Amino acid sequence: MGYSAALRRRTEQTGRPIRVGVVGAGQMGSGLIAQICQTPGMTVAAVADIVPEKAVAALENAGLTDIVNAGSKLDAAHCAVAEERPVALSDGLMLPELDLDIVLEVSGVPEIAALIAYTCITKKMDVALMTVEADITVGPLLSRMANAGDSVYTICRGDEPVECLKLVEYAEDLGLTVISAGKGKNNPNRPHSVPADNEAEAARKNMNPRMLTEFTDGTKTQLEMAALSNATGFPVEVEGMHGREVNVAELAEQLIPVTDGGFLESDGPVVEYVTGDVAPGVFVIVKSESDVVTHELDYLKLGKGPYYLFYRPWHIASIEAPLSIAEAVLNRRPDFQSTTVTTEVVARAKSALESGTVLEGMGGDHYYGWAVPAEKARREKLVPIGLLNSATLTASKGTDEFLTYNDLQLDESRPLVAMRRMQDTLVAKGVI
Structure with a gap:
C-alpha cells in the first residue's frame, strides 16, 4: 500500500488528517508548508517562526484560512488546534506542547534544530529534521534517545x-x-x-x-x-x-x-x-x-x-519531505538516522585568524568544513564544526589549519554544546 492510500485510511479511521507542526517559515519552510497542504491526509496545524507574521503569510500562501496568530500565547494555540484552525506562534519550543502528530524542523539553524528535536523526544513526540548540520553534530545521541522511547526521530526525504x-x-x-x-x-x-x-x-x-x-x-x-x-x-x-x-x-x-x-x-x-x-x-x-x-x-x-x-x-528537497512524515507516523520508522560515529566534519581556517577572534557560523569568513575519520577527530581534539558559532579563539591559526579544542573557548551553556558533551561521553563509554 502506498502512502496516499494509507493516509486516506488513517483519516477515515481517526476522523482527522495527520497534524504537522512546522518550525521555520523561510523560503524552504514556506515551500514545505505548501507541499504538506497538498498531501491528502496531512495538514499544517501550527507554524512557529521568530516573526509570527511570516508564519501567518506561509499559511495563507498555502491556501489556509481562519488563521490564529497566537504569538507566545500557548493557551490560545491549544484552543486553535482543538478547533482545527491553523495557528502561528513565535517559539518553536511551544509546538511539542500542542496536540500534534509530528513536528517538522526547517529552521536551518543547527542550535535550534537540535533543541527542537531534543524537546520533542523528551515529550514523546515524533520529530523530523531538514537541518542536516544538527544531525552531524548530535544525531547519534538523538537517534538513541528516540529509539529507546516512544518517538520517531528522522532526517527528511528529499536531500x-x-x-x-x-x-x-x-x-x-x-x-x-x-x-x-x-x-x-x-x-x-x-x-x-x-x-x-x-x-x-x-x-x-x-x-x-x-x-x-x-x-x-x-x-x-x-x-x-x-x-x-x-x-x-x-x-x-x-x-x-x-x-x-x-x-x-x-x-x-x-x-x-x-x-x-x-x-x-x-x-x-x-x-x-x-x-x-x-x-x-x-x-x-x-x-x-x-x-x-x-x-x-x-x-x-x-x-x-x-x-x-x-x-x-x-533530489527535490521539501517536495519529498512529506514521505518521511508518513513513514514516521504511519509505520513508526525513520527514513534516516546517524546511528554510527564514523565521520566528523571539522573546521579549517579560511585565512590567518588572530587570537581573540569570535568565530562566525558556517558559510562565513572564518572556516570551512572538512570530513575526517571520527577517530582522528577524537585523537587530535578537532572541534565538530556545528559547535563553532560564537566560539572565541584563544590561539592564532594559519590558513587551512584545523581548529582544535585547545585553540578556543566554547560557550558551555549552549544546549548544542551540552548535548555534544553528552554524546561524546556515551561514545567514550561504548554506549553509542
Whole structure:
C-alpha cells in the first residue's frame, strides 16, 4: 500500500488528517508548508517562526484560512488546534506542547534544530529534521534517545544523504555489494570562498550570501556525505574525499578499486562526491559477486559488469519531505538516522585568524568544513564544526589549519554544546 492510500485510511479511521507542526517559515519552510497542504491526509496545524507574521503569510500562501496568530500565547494555540484552525506562534519550543502528530524542523539553524528535536523526544513526540548540520553534530545521541522511547526521530526525504541511503538499501536488498555511494556537486570546491565573493550570485538566486558560501566553500557537501557515512557506517577513503570530476557515464568505471581501473585504493564501501554532470543526482556503485547475476544484469542492459551504477538524477528537497512524515507516523520508522560515529566534519581556517577572534557560523569568513575519520577527530581534539558559532579563539591559526579544542573557548551553556558533551561521553563509554 502506498502512502496516499494509507493516509486516506488513517483519516477515515481517526476522523482527522495527520497534524504537522512546522518550525521555520523561510523560503524552504514556506515551500514545505505548501507541499504538506497538498498531501491528502496531512495538514499544517501550527507554524512557529521568530516573526509570527511570516508564519501567518506561509499559511495563507498555502491556501489556509481562519488563521490564529497566537504569538507566545500557548493557551490560545491549544484552543486553535482543538478547533482545527491553523495557528502561528513565535517559539518553536511551544509546538511539542500542542496536540500534534509530528513536528517538522526547517529552521536551518543547527542550535535550534537540535533543541527542537531534543524537546520533542523528551515529550514523546515524533520529530523530523531538514537541518542536516544538527544531525552531524548530535544525531547519534538523538537517534538513541528516540529509539529507546516512544518517538520517531528522522532526517527528511528529499536531500541527497537520504536519497542516496535509499539507493544503498535497495542495492543491499538485492544482495549486491556496495563499493561507493555519494552525490554530485554542482561546482568544484573553493574552500577559501567568503560571502563577499558570492554577493552577486546570491542576489541573482535570491539567497543569503552566507548560505550560498556554505555550498561554494564545500562545507555543505562535506556535511551531507558525513551524514551518509554515519547512517551507513561507510567511511571516507581520504580526508575531505577525492572530489574528482567524473560524469555519469564514467561513474561505474572510476569509483571502483584501482586494481580494476578506478581510483579507489580500497575495495569499499566508501562515501564520495564528484563534480561533473551528476548533480543534482545521487549514485551507488555496486558489484555483482555472482557470475550468473552478472550475466543477467548485462543482459538487462544495466551495464557491463561486474560493476554497475544505480543513479537517481534528482533530489527535490521539501517536495519529498512529506514521505518521511508518513513513514514516521504511519509505520513508526525513520527514513534516516546517524546511528554510527564514523565521520566528523571539522573546521579549517579560511585565512590567518588572530587570537581573540569570535568565530562566525558556517558559510562565513572564518572556516570551512572538512570530513575526517571520527577517530582522528577524537585523537587530535578537532572541534565538530556545528559547535563553532560564537566560539572565541584563544590561539592564532594559519590558513587551512584545523581548529582544535585547545585553540578556543566554547560557550558551555549552549544546549548544542551540552548535548555534544553528552554524546561524546556515551561514545567514550561504548554506549553509542
